[in-house]
Amino acid sequence: MTGVSMSGVRVDLGARSVVSDVDLTVAAGEVLGLVGPNGSGKTTLLRTLYRSVRPVAGAVDVAGLPVSSTSRHRLARTLAATTQESENRVALTVREVVEQGRVPHLGLLDPMRAEDRRIVADALAATGMQQWQDRDVRTLSGGESQRVAIARALAQCPEVLVLDEPTNHLDLRHQFGVLELLRTLAAEGMAVLLTLHDLRHAAEHCDRLVVLDAGRVVAVGSPVEVLDERLLAEVFGVRGRLRVPDAASQEVVGEEPHDASARPVLDLHGTV
C-alpha cells in the first residue's frame, strides 16, 4: 500500500518557485529519507503533507486521501508529523502533550479510555520519556522536547509518520534510538518519511532516499544506488564513498546489503 504519493508537485513561496515537478512515493513498511542541501525545499515539501502550504500544481495523497480535500481532523488519524518549530510554550506536562496525540481518535471532550492511556504509555516508553512524564514541557532541553514531539506523533497511531530532522538536538544514543525505532515502526507496516542532514544516518537507516537540489528531485533509489561519489560532490560538496559490508565477512562487496546487519556505511573525507 502507498503511504504517501506526490506527483508533479510545485510550491511557490512569495515570488519564488521553491519546489518544482516533484514525484515521490513512500510505501507502507519503508523508511524514506528526504535529503538535500540547506534551502533545497525539504521542509516545504513536507509541509504540503499536513496542509501547512498548498501546492500551486500537482497532487499530494496520504494513504489514498487527497490532502487538499481532506479535513485536518481526518488527516490527523492517518498522518502524524513532527516539525522543526518549538511548540512547547504552554504549561503542560509531558504526558498531557503526548495525550494530545489521541485527540484525533476521540470525540470532542471525550475522556481518555484505558486503550488510549496504554497507547500514551507505550509512546512515552518508546521514546524513553516515561520518567519525565510529569515534567512541565517548557523546562525540557531541545533533545527532550524532540522526543516528546515524536512520542505525541506515535500516540496518533498513524499510518504515515513524517519527521523533519528528528535527530536534531539529540545526543548520539538517542539519535540511534530514534532511527532504530523508525525502522521498527516501518517493519510493523508504517510508512515513514523523514528529512536528515547526516548522510551517514541516511545511508544506514533509510530503505530509499530522495535527493532534492534547488527544489527538484535529482536522484531516487536505495542509498547504494544514490550516494555515489559524483552525487556527493555535485549536490552536497563533499568527498565520500559508500561501503557495503558483507554480512558474513564484513568485507566491502559493493552491492545491496543482504540483511539488516550489512547496512551501508558512508565514509566522508571533507569538502570537495
Ligand SMILES: Nc1ncnc2c1ncn2[C@@H]1O[C@H](COP(=O)(O)OP(=O)(O)OP(=O)(O)O)[C@@H](O)[C@H]1O
Ligand atoms: N515564506 C517564504 N517566502 C519565500 N521563500 C521562502 C519562504 N519559506 C521558505 N522559503 C525559501 O524556500 C527555500 C526552501 O526552504 P526549505 O525550508 O523548504 O528548505 P530545506 O531544504 O528544508 O532547508 P534546511 O535544510 O535549511 O532546513 C529556501 O530557499 C527558503 O529560503
